[in-house]
Amino acid sequence: MTQALPKNFDFKEAEDRLYRWWESHGYFKPEAAPADAEPFVISMPPPNVTGALHTGHALFVSLEDAMIRYQRMNGKAALWVPGTDHASIATQLQVEKLLASEGTSREQVGRDEFLRRAWTWKHTYGGRIIDQLRRLGASCDWDRERFTMDDGLSDAVLEAFVRLYDQGLIYRGPRLVNWSPGLKTAVSDLEVEREEEIGKLYFFRYPIEGGGFIPVATTRPETILGDTAVAVHPDDERYQQYIGKNALVPMIDRPIPVIADSYVTREFGTGALKVTPGHDFNDYELAQRHNLPVLSVMNRDATLNALAGQYAGLDRFVCRERIWADMTAAGLTIEVRDHTMVVPRAERGGEVIEPMISEQWFIRIAPLAEKAAQAVRDGHIRIVPERFEKVYFHWLDNIEDWCISRQLGWGHRIPVWYGSDGSRVVSKTTPAAKDGVTYTPDDDVLDTWFSAGLWPFSTLGWDKQTPDLARFYPTDVLETGYDILFFWVLRMVMFGLWFTDEAPFHTVYLHGLVRDKSGRKMSKTLGNVIDPLEYMNQYGTDPLRFTLLTSGTPGNDINLDTERIERNWRFVNKIWQMSSFVLGGLPDDLEAGAPAPSALDLPSRWIMSRLHHLSADVTRLIDAYQFGEAGRQIDEFLWGEFADWYIEISKYPLYNGSDAEKRAAQRVLLTVLDTALRLLHPYMPFVTEDLWRYLPHAPGESEALILARWAQSDPAYFDDAAEAEMTLLIDLVRGIRIVRTQYEVEPGRKITALIQPGTHRAALESCGYIFSRLCNVADYRLMTDGEAAPENSAAVAAGDMTVFLPLATFIDATAECERLTREVEKLDEQIARTQNMLGNEQFIARARPDVVEKERARLESLSATAAQIRDRMTGVCG
RNA sequence: GGGUGCAUAGCUCAAUUGGCAGAGCGCUUCCCUUACAAGGAAGAUGUUGCAGGUUCGAGUCCUGCUGUGCCCACCA
Secondary structure (H helix, E strand, O other): OOOOOOOOOOHHHHHHHHHHHHHHOOOOOHHHOOOOOOEEEEEOOOOEOOOOOOHHHHHHHHHHHHHHHHHHHOOOEEEEEOEEEOOHHHHHHHHHHHHHHOOOOHHHHHHHHHHHHHHHHHHHHHHHHHHHHHHOOOOOOHHHOEEOOOHHHHHHHHHHHHHHHHOOOEEEEEEEEEEEOOOOEEEOHHHEEEEEEEEEEEEEEEEEOOOOEEEEEEOOHHHHHHOOEEEEOOOOHHHHHHOOOEEEOOOOOOEEEEEEOOOOOOOOOOOEEEEOOOOOHHHHHHHHHHOOOOOOOEOOOOEEOHHHHHHOOOEHHHHHHHHHHHHHHOOOEEEEEEEEEEEEEEOOOOOEOEEEEEEEEEEOOHHHHHHHHHHHHOOOOEEEOOOHHHHHHHHHHOOOOEEOEEOOOOOOEOOEEEEOOOOEEEOOOOOOOEOOEOEEEOOOEEOHHHHHOOHHHHOOOOOOOOHHHHHHOOOOEEEEEHHHHHHHHHHHHHHHHHHHOOOOOOEEEEEOOEEOOOOOEOOOOOOOOOOHHHHHHHHOHHHHHHHHHHOOOOOOOEEOOHHHHHHHHHHHHHHHHHHHHHHOOOOOOOOOOOOOHHHOOHHHHHHHHHHHHHHHHHHHHHHOOOHHHHHHHHHHHHHHHHHHHHHHHHHHHHHHOOHHHHHHHHHHHHHHHHHHHHHHOOOOHHHHHHHHOOOOOOOOOOOOHHHOOOOOOOHHHOOHHHHHHHHHHHHHHHHHHHHHHHOOOOOOOOEEEEEEOHHHHHHHHHHOOHHHHHHOEEEEEEOOOOOOOOOOEEEEEEOOEEEEEEOOOOOOHHHHHHHHHHHHHHHHHHHHHHHHHHHOHHHHHHOOHHHHHHHHHHHHHHHHHHHHHHHHHHHHOO
């Protein structure tokens, strides 16, 4: 070829160049395919604008880009819609941190200024993650990039809210919700993490009006101030006498009833329960059953309020200490014990969540959940791996109404206005003032997952009937981590079905977490964070992608061994070097494609058979989302079969063969390389595309690998006989190498061989040369039938072939006898096993015929080999 | 408490409907042979966590157990 291949792959130079080239030619766009091509669409899980690239991003990009590139090569109009998420809480925290560093706060600067600062933040950092996704080779359509707070998407959010409201599925009300006192907002159940912690269990006396007391245990003495009952089990004899009487709240002497409810566990603590419906979810339910008042004794920042009497104004934890001390002084305390308990903490920030009564907006979720469950049950949506379907159903069966309002500044405003006359208007736009009534908007914003739930269709223009929406919705595969199955995937399914009447995608592929080598979650405090950028800088993007794709199985966590990245960097180099070999010295007029199967020599029939099996297997595996196994098979084929054997064998026709033989070998080499690059492209887009430039292409073939046709498997090249015969020849080569090693024949020393060809005379006559190339046999001769074995020689057998190596000076009869004895023992073991199997009538009767046949062939081959060696032993061992 | 995943070579992981347990890394020895020392050749390393069961045949399917992770859940 005209262009010479550089010595090595310069990924630093190539990655940027190729990415620009792809993008500038519009290859990432679905329009690159014919107008009538079937679409294949993935909505990218939008990273947070606050984020910096981590291994989770690297994994999802590797997987989704592989899917997209695979489908694109299969002729689909592939569209990968990218974008970012405003991530309301996460971003707000960052901006608040920034404000704090300037000595101010969200409250002090006011809503407008806060929003201005948040947008500045978005513009500054939102692009960073996008640039990093590009470095990973993400072939998404950047012209269709979206942000959840873009005008169009914001409009979709308002539209969705208004529709749900009009359908009676959104309501507002005071409810007990998970409250984050630091952020001063409600958070959803999913945003609360429950960790076991060692706390204390406080035992104290609840005085009863008219004398006596009930001992009660609590983990949170400060909530005593909000108690509205003491509950005991109806059958508990200890406390029968008090049921119906009043107890007095310690320190503030508020009378509350003693009630009986079988919810109380007699065995736990004292068997009596203080009921604080304003600050505990269980107690709230209990209070509903007994018509108890619900007292909220805390402010939004979790300091105690006026209802707490002398404790008003104290922080909840300070109050805990104070009230306990006061109760002790008053003789009401019994004891304090260490106690393992579950403490709810905010997913973001980690502070202790306080259940609080507040006015919030909710979605009545049951009707949406029902459709979502049905879609999976009916098979309209398939989850990979399948086991997550169970988790999905379980969650839907137990779903609670979704609290969608957040008391945050950054996010989608709730489209509700309150009139000065006390009216309430739900509308996408501000109602016009009339009759002196003015309107003020609702202060709250929506849960960030509300807009995320619309993502697959809002990014395509919904609720406008855009051409994109018509052509590319529903999407095909939704690929994301199993950790956001509930947060995100389910919400998309519910909203998609509800608003578009269609499942937003037909397949959900879930990947696992990327952990460190020893399986620990990556964390800054542990110092075990693997930075993908660091490895991309050192080894390039391809090795990182290949490693992530081949390190695990669907749905399971990956313990990332970074040494694999280095190994795969060597694999990239290996591919480069084998390409260099294949492309070196190709004639300009080389015929396209491989010769017909009938025109091939044995090694070529073998490698072409292996290649076409590989194409079939890789295609099948990728279709089944088995990217790991598919990648490993390509690896094993390229390095273990093509490079180690075929390339070495091809050197004979290349260097010593006739022109026809040489050209045939070149065509096979080129075909294998060409096909391998196609198969590998979804895994390693950069090195494969860069090499593609140097390959001669048939007329009409794409100049860009990214658009080239996916490798097709042609069964005409399947050749079991060639594979079997070649396997024997390889065994012989290995055997000769072993003999050389064992007898310490210098590697450079050429030896001679006599070959008893058995039934393989034809193969050995045509390709006996492989022994010269692969194990340094200078000359060899095929023996006639019945010809006696040469004196002082070592024997290597495979099938019914035997190679004799006359190594007079090296051979010691005793050693050779021992070696052969070991060989034959090994063979006998295997023969016995096989004979045993074949002697079993049940096996013959019940095993699959091809399995039986395989065993028969195996026995035949092993027996022939053993016979050769035995025969030899009679001569050597004496 | 319910559900679910994992357990295979020293380490990280494979094993496509049950059909000869493999790879990479690391380790030992040798080799700079004209694609590649970022390479090549040879080698050692396994009761597939334990105990049963189904089957001609189990790493794979079933039951129980042990260890470990995750998800869900209202014991103060």
